[in-house]
Amino acid sequence: MARVKEIMTPLMERVLQVLSGSPVHLTAEEILKSINDVGRATVYRALDRLTEEGIIHRLSLEHGASVYEYVRKPHMHFRCSQCGKLYDIPGDAGEAIAVAMMQSGHRIERTDVISYGICFNCLNQTQNTKMEETKND
Amino acid sequence: MARVKEIMTPLMERVLQVLSGSPVHLTAEEILKSINDVGRATVYRALDRLTEEGIIHRLSLEHGASVYEYVRKPHMHFRCSQCGKLYDIPGDAGEAIAVAMMQSGHRIERTDVISYGICFNCLNQTQNTKMEETKND
DNA sequence: GTATCTGCAAAACATTTGCCCTTTG
DNA sequence: CAAAGGGCAAATGTTTTGCAGATAC
Numbered sequence: 001m002a003r004v005k006e007i008m009t010p011l012m013e014r015v016l017q018v019l020s021g022s023p024v025h026l027t028a029e030e031i032l033k034s035i036n037d038v039g040r041a042t043v044y045r046a047l048d049r050l051t052e053e054g055i056i057h058r059l060s061l062e063h064g065a066s067v068y069e070y071v072r073k074p075h076m077h078f079r080c081s082q083c084g085k086l087y088d089i090p091g092d093a094g095e096a097i098a099v100a101m102m103q104s105g106h107r108i109e110r111t112d113v114i115s116y117g118i119c120f121n122c123l124n125q126t127q128n129t130k131m132e133e134t135k136n137d
Numbered sequence: 138m139a140r141v142k143e144i145m146t147p148l149m150e151r152v153l154q155v156l157s158g159s160p161v162h163l164t165a166e167e168i169l170k171s172i173n174d175v176g177r178a179t180v181y182r183a184l185d186r187l188t189e190e191g192i193i194h195r196l197s198l199e200h201g202a203s204v205y206e207y208v209r210k211p212h213m214h215f216r217c218s219q220c221g222k223l224y225d226i227p228g229d230a231g232e233a234i235a236v237a238m239m240q241s242g243h244r245i246e247r248t249d250v251i252s253y254g255i256c257f258n259c260l261n262q263t264q265n266t267k268m269e270e271t272k273n274d
Numbered sequence: 275g276t277a278t279c280t281g282c283a284a285a286a287c288a289t290t291t292g293c294c295c296t297t298t299g
Numbered sequence: 300c301a302a303a304g305g306g307c308a309a310a311t312g313t314t315t316t317g318c319a320g321a322t323a324c
Contacts, residue, residue, distance in 0.1 A: 009279060028314080039281040044314060060197045063289090065313060076234065078243050091237035093230075097213065097250060100228035105257035106215050113234060114249045120242035146304060165288080176306040181289065200314090202288060278323075285316070290309105297304075 007053065011038065015046045019056055025067035025086055059112060080119035087119065144190065148175065152183045156193055162204035162223055196249060217256035224256065
């Protein structure tokens with residue numbers, strides 16, 4: 001951790017504080033808002049460097065901005081195509097993936113697993129909406 | 138496949154032809170260039186619909202545009218953080234992921250596995266560069 | 275004083291939207 | 300002619316860049 005500390009700038013520390021204190025994924029814009037008197041570019045620069053150092057994760061998603069999260073235990077992600085909400089899914093990529101990736105000869109630094117579909121919340125709402133529609137017909 | 142055919146517009150067919158004929162992932166811009174007399178917006182619309190229908194996959198990556206690929210057999214992806222090249226990695230997400238995702242109660246439609254790191258190509262070049270530098274010091 | 279960090283504004287991309295024209299049934 | 304597809308340009312949203320001032324060593 002000593003080495004990590006060395007490379008940290010004040011802004012990186014502040015960004016990291018915001019991220020590590022948040023239970024949810026945040027976009028660059030959200031982080032920007034929760035820190036006063038900071039330029040947008042600086043936040044992006046800090047996020048880039050924190051990502052490169054492996055201290056945080058950047059998640060690139062369909063439609064809209066990337067989100068950042070403080071690296072805790074490994075997990076996967078699920079994104080609802082309907083409401084756009086992002087869920088953490090416990091568990092990690094597992095041996096199978098690691099082995100396949102290793103055999104490729106590349107140096108793997110991290111693996112993102114992202115599923116897309118309809119979340120349980122939207123599934124229920126759709127059901128309700130359908131019932132309403134039927135009633136009104 | 139009958140149902141699929143019904144919803145295909147001429148543009149969707151042309152886009153699909155380009156994608157299914159390409160061994161590599163293409164960005165919207167690349168697809169645009171390989172089709173004459175087509176508006177940018179139309180290509181995006183076609184790609185959106187093809188993606189929704191599950192006929193092609195959109196892959197959202199760090200830095201730069203999303204790439205599209207024709208859906209053949211399931212596989213994973215590796216992106217080199219240095220040269221930006223995207224590699225296909227044989228194998229799929231496996232049971233472990235599917236089960237974990239299912240338990241979440243969401244309706245999973247697809248899962249992307251993307252690893253980031255340094256590709257074997259860049260690993261070699263870096264080695265060579267280092268040797269050169271040593272020579273010149 | 276040189277390198278690093280930061281803020282600001284502009285630039286650069288990637289993607290989406292609105293509007294209008296064309297085609298098809 | 301209504302509905303759907305498509306072209307174009309402008310708008311939007313996200314991220315990056317260039318530059319100048321401030322700070323740290």
